[in-house]
Amino acid sequence: EAGVTQSPTHLIKTRGQQATLRCSPISGHTSVYWYQQALGLGLQFLLWYDEGEERNRGNFPPRFSGRQFPNYSSELNVNALELEDSALYLCASTTGHVGNTIYFGEGSWLTVV
Amino acid sequence: QQQVKQSPQSLIVQKGGISIINCAYENTAFDYFPWYQQFPGKGPALLIAIRPDVSEKKEGRFTISFNKSAKQFSLHIMDSQPGDSATYFCAASDGTSGSRLTFGEGTQLTVNP
Numbered sequence: 722e723a724g725v726t727q728s729p730t731h732l733i734k735t736r737g738q739q740a741t742l743r744c745s746p747i748s749g750h751t752s753v754y755w756y757q758q759a760l761g762l763g764l765q766f767l768l769w770y771d772e773g774e775e776r777n778r779g780n781f782p783p784r785f786s787g788r789q790f791p792n793y794s795s796e797l798n799v800n801a802l803e804l805e806d807s808a809l810y811l812c813a814s815t816t817g818h819v820g821n822t823i824y825f826g827e828g829s830w831l832t833v834v
Numbered sequence: 835q836q837q838v839k840q841s842p843q844s845l846i847v848q849k850g851g852i853s854i855i856n857c858a859y860e861n862t863a864f865d866y867f868p869w870y871q872q873f874p875g876k877g878p879a880l881l882i883a884i885r886p887d888v889s890e891k892k893e894g895r896f897t898i899s900f901n902k903s904a905k906q907f908s909l910h911i912m913d914s915q916p917g918d919s920a921t922y923f924c925a926a927s928d929g930t931s932g933s934r935l936t937f938g939e940g941t942q943l944t945v946n947p
Binding site (some may be wrong): 771815 | 868870875876877878879880883923932933934935936937938939940
């Protein structure tokens with residue numbers, strides 16, 4: 722069974738540009754979570770999507786947004802990129818049941834220059 | 835504020851030794867406490883998890899000890915091996931935002947041969 726898959730693996734963007742990151746959850750999972758892992762800062766919760774709806778967002782500015790598609794895949798968009806947006810962006814998925822294990826993908830490295 | 839504090843930031847242990855990582859939380863509504871292991875360039879992988887109705891859970895060489903009154907939990911790695919060298923994250927969730935996890939800052943474990 723395929724795990725959570727993310728693309729691209731690496732992305733280099735210029736400050737002010739937009740970045741789009743994609744995630745395919747494990748088959749049967751309807752919830753998708755996005756986390757940012759900046760160097761030395763641990764994992765910070767970004768967004769939670771379930772059944773196509775944004776359910777919760779972390780303490781990030783509105784230029785971080787995303788959506789979930791009918792097939793439960795998701796994309797994360799970061800507008801007006803800033804240097805401090807450089808990080809590993811991790812997607813995780815789980816079933817819709819509260820408290821179930823969440824499984825992470827390998828992440829997408831975003832570098833803003 | 836929902837926080838999970840993790841210590842130490844880094845840990846060096848000899849092969850065969852015991853590695854101990856500690857976490858403390860503030861939110862008494864947390865009811866699920868997983869530990870994740872992350873190797874360089876990989877996404878975090880669930881190692882072991884506990885709920886507050888038990889004080890200890892053991893899986894192979896890995897044990898979680900949980901102290902509800904002190905709002906603390908810890909990971910013990912017995913007979914530590916060089917292959918255990920990784921970053922370990924504790925986390926917690928309270929079910930109010932699905933399976934959203936609040937992570938500790940991470941502990942970089944090095945097991946010397």
